[in-house]
Amino acid sequence: MLRKKYLTAVALAVGVSMTAASCGSDKKTESTSAATTATTAAATPTTAAATETTAESTETTAEATETTAEATETTAEATETTAEATETTAGAEGGADLAQLQADCKEEGAVNLIALPDEWANYKGIIADFAEKNPGVKHDVANPEGSSKDEMDAVETLAGQDDQPDIVDVSPAIAQAMVDKGLFEPYTPTVADEIPEGLKDPDDNWYAAYYGIIAITTNTTIVKNAPKTFADLLKPEYKGLVALNGDPRESGSAFAGVMAASLANGGSADDILPGIQFFADLKASGNLIGTDVTKATVLSGETPIAIDWSYNVPGLKSALEEAGLTVEVNFPSDGVYGGFYGQGVIKDSPHPACGKLWEEHILSDDGALGYLAGGAMPARYQALLDKGLVTDELKANLPPDELIAEISFLTPAQIAANNETLQTNWGPMVSDS
Amino acid sequence: MTTTTAAVGGHAVSVAPAARPKARRSWAWLGVVPFFAFILLFLVVPAVSVFSEALKNEDGSFGFGSMKAAFQGQNFDAFVFSVKFSAGAALVGVVVGTLLAYAAATATRPRWLRNLVTSFSGVAANLGGLPLAFAFLALLGRQGLLTKILANFGWDIYNGNFNLGPKGLGEVPGLITVYSYFNIPLMVLITLPAIDGLKASWREASSNLGGTSFTYWRRVGIPVLTPSLLGGFLLLFANSFSAYATAKILTDNSKIVSLRLGLFLGGDISVGKDAIGYSLAAWMIIIMAVSMGLYWVLRKRAEKWQT
Numbered sequence: 020m021l022r023k024k025y026l027t028a029v030a031l032a033v034g035v036s037m038t039a040a041s042c043g044s045d046k047k048t049e050s051t052s053a054a055t056t057a058t059t060a061a062a063t064p065t066t067a068a069a070t071e072t073t074a075e076s077t078e079t080t081a082e083a084t085e086t087t088a089e090a091t092e093t094t095a096e097a098t099e100t101t102a103e104a105t106e107t108t109a110g111a112e113g114g115a116d117l118a119q120l121q122a123d124c125k126e127e128g129a130v131n132l133i134a135l136p137d138e139w140a141n142y143k144g145i146i147a148d149f150a151e152k153n154p155g156v157k158h159d160v161a162n163p164e165g166s167s168k169d170e171m172d173a174v175e176t177l178a179g180q181d182d183q184p185d186i187v188d189v190s191p192a193i194a195q196a197m198v199d200k201g202l203f204e205p206y207t208p209t210v211a212d213e214i215p216e217g218l219k220d221p222d223d224n225w226y227a228a229y230y231g232i233i234a235i236t237t238n239t240t241i242v243k244n245a246p247k248t249f250a251d252l253l254k255p256e257y258k259g260l261v262a263l264n265g266d267p268r269e270s271g272s273a274f275a276g277v278m279a280a281s282l283a284n285g286g287s288a289d290d291i292l293p294g295i296q297f298f299a300d301l302k303a304s305g306n307l308i309g310t311d312v313t314k315a316t317v318l319s320g321e322t323p324i325a326i327d328w329s330y331n332v333p334g335l336k337s338a339l340e341e342a343g344l345t346v347e348v349n350f351p352s353d354g355v356y357g358g359f360y361g362q363g364v365i366k367d368s369p370h371p372a373c374g375k376l377w378e379e380h381i382l383s384d385d386g387a388l389g390y391l392a393g394g395a396m397p398a399r400y401q402a403l404l405d406k407g408l409v410t411d412e413l414k415a416n417l418p419p420d421e422l423i424a425e426i427s428f429l430t431p432a433q434i435a436a437n438n439e440t441l442q443t444n445w446g447p448m449v450s451d452s
Numbered sequence: 453m454t455t456t457t458a459a460v461g462g463h464a465v466s467v468a469p470a471a472r473p474k475a476r477r478s479w480a481w482l483g484v485v486p487f488f489a490f491i492l493l494f495l496v497v498p499a500v501s502v503f504s505e506a507l508k509n510e511d512g513s514f515g516f517g518s519m520k521a522a523f524q525g526q527n528f529d530a531f532v533f534s535v536k537f538s539a540g541a542a543l544v545g546v547v548v549g550t551l552l553a554y555a556a557a558t559a560t561r562p563r564w565l566r567n568l569v570t571s572f573s574g575v576a577a578n579l580g581g582l583p584l585a586f587a588f589l590a591l592l593g594r595q596g597l598l599t600k601i602l603a604n605f606g607w608d609i610y611n612g613n614f615n616l617g618p619k620g621l622g623e624v625p626g627l628i629t630v631y632s633y634f635n636i637p638l639m640v641l642i643t644l645p646a647i648d649g650l651k652a653s654w655r656e657a658s659s660n661l662g663g664t665s666f667t668y669w670r671r672v673g674i675p676v677l678t679p680s681l682l683g684g685f686l687l688l689f690a691n692s693f694s695a696y697a698t699a700k701i702l703t704d705n706s707k708i709v710s711l712r713l714g715l716f717l718g719g720d721i722s723v724g725k726d727a728i729g730y731s732l733a734a735w736m737i738i739i740m741a742v743s744m745g746l747y748w749v750l751r752k753r754a755e756k757w758q759t
Binding site for chain 2: 166167168169189190192193195196241259260266267268269270271272274308309310311315319320321323434435438441442443445446447450451
């Protein structure tokens with residue numbers, strides 16, 4: 020194993036000799052060495068993406084990813100890209116790091132993921148993509164429906180065990196708590212510079228790979244005239260039809276729903292109370308139902324109008340079509356609230372390289388495009404735009420540009436203050452009234 | 453052990469009794485090891501860990517701060533609500549379950565009725581949690597089968613004049629109805645043996661002494677059944693008090709303590725409030741312990757009265 024790792028590392032540095040080295044010197048069967056080549060080739064585009072690339076090499080990237088199966092072609096292309104990468108390798112460490120990471124991860128053989136639901140922001144596709152690029156690396160997702168707190172608990176209670184998560188995907192509040200507890204291993208991804216302020220921890224503990232805004236999703240099979248704004252939700256015609264994704268004292272998406280409603284009703288980032296009042300009114304009118312939004316309730320029609328992250332809908336598309344349902348997603352223009360989940364590598368986790376590789380993966384062009392396909396906004400959205408990678412088809416799931424421009428994020432202190440208000444008022448005003 | 457006894461038993465009578473207790477003393481405890489291991493692992497250890505996490509102040513030091521906070525304000529209201537709600541659910545279960553059990557026990561025909569009731573109860577008593585909640589949603593949920601059928605006949609059970617309330621099954625009557633689906637069968641299972649224990653001769657004796665049916669129940673039937681009815685009530689109370697999954701699916705009511713726990717222990721938002729969550733759990737344990745203690749006292753008195 021060590022030998023192979025060494026070879027792969029050398030191969031990348033030398034570039035042209037890569038194929039010869041790994042094919043010739045290893046005693047493995049042909050298929051194995053072909054696979055190795057494919058992996059290395061897959062690594063190279065990411066490397067290229069990491070460094071500032073020209074439009075030409077970006078095209079190569081796309082091509083390389085698609086044609087990994089055809090070993091010869093890929094090799095030819097990989098050679099080209101590597102030649103370019105070699106230049107940077109000499110000066111910076113970024114490029115070599117990625118290849119090294121990939122080799123190290125291959126040796127570790129697994130990445131412990133946690134709380135990534137298939138339907139959430141297209142994680143199914145993003146994981147599949149990772150698996151394709153890193154064959155042989157196991158990628159089990161523990162407790163897919165778990166909450167951020169569950170993730171933190173798992174990191175703490177499973178410390179030192181083989182099944183401790185290598186990387187987490189947590190809400191800002193929990194991310195801050197984990198920073199305070201020193202659970203993260205600070206890691207600077209290669210694309211760190213392209214991630215806007217506010218979406219990363221100042222000390223590199225975590226980076227947010229994606230964010231989203233609150234959308235109103237309507238099952239138009241049941242409700243013909245979909246509400247478009249928060250104000251619309253109060254109309255009598257939506258009696259008994261509106262659901263929030265969870266309890267805002269507990270669920271990040273429900274919290275975001277209340278924040279968005281607050282912004283729509285004269286509140287601000289520091290004042291969630293109008294949002295609570297809005298839901299109290301919604302409850303009093305009988306419009307709000309006390310059911311959480313889940314895949315099951317969406318498909319059964321139990322929650323015909325759902326207030327949730329916009330990126331939770333595209334993942335359900337095929338299931339919805341199968342069930343013969345149509346949905347309409349509206350981004351309420353009166354309450355634009357953006358929220359993100361941060362990803363950070365766990366200190367002393369069982370597979371440190373794989374954890375970092377996963378972070379690189381979700382932040383890479385392909386990872387970002389994966390989020391886009393799921394209707395989530397990748398943190399590197401601007402970089403993707405600059406590279407011309409955002410097609411009209413991908414844009415269809417996104418909020419309109421003018422709303423995207425309005426998105427701002429709360430600070431951990433603001434979240435904590437609003438949470439206090441919620442803890443005091445949500446029960447008496449909404450859920451238990 | 454058996455072979456030794458057999459071999460010895462023939463010629464030395466005095467040796468055998470001496471050997472037997474010795475052998476028994478050394479190995480008999482093995483039989484209860486699984487039981488105590490089970491109690492230790494699944495009752496004592498979790499309870500101790502709950503209390504050790506609960507007895508913390510906000511800053512993490514040892515103290516009663518969290519226990520206090522968990523029994524104040526909204527948390528206290530939640531306990532009051534939960535106890536009332538569970539008692540209500542248990543009462544419905546006890547009354548309906550006992551009547552059903554009595555009917556099943558005394559009905560002589562059809563003969564298969566009793567077997568049907570007991571085996572159905574055995575299944576239904578264990579059908580709780582998610583399957584039950586989803587079954588109800590499928591039937592009576594907003595898009596439920598029965599809801600739709602009734603709507604076709606002009607009765608909208610969600611928006612009509614007579615409706616389930618805005619939260620439907622999530623309202624208290626709805627929840628009690630759903631809980632009854634595992635409470636009533638459980639009560640049937642618990643009380644059937646007790647009702648069987650009411651001997652026909654007692655009734656005859658009561659009649660011979662000029663007692664009416666009412667006197668019989670007041671003087672004989674109810675007193676004899678009291679311990680099992682109380683036991684049943686407390687079991688159903690515990691069952692309802694601790695139910696989580698069923699309620700979680702059906703309601704957003706955070707006055708149900710088992711759901712309220714989640715606000716502190718889980719989620720994406722709350723941080724550093726674990727101790728309050730554990731304290732809620734600790735109070736739940738205390739409430740259960742008190743009610744079980746109460747049950748023992750009552751039962752002892754009832755039994756004394758009985759003999």
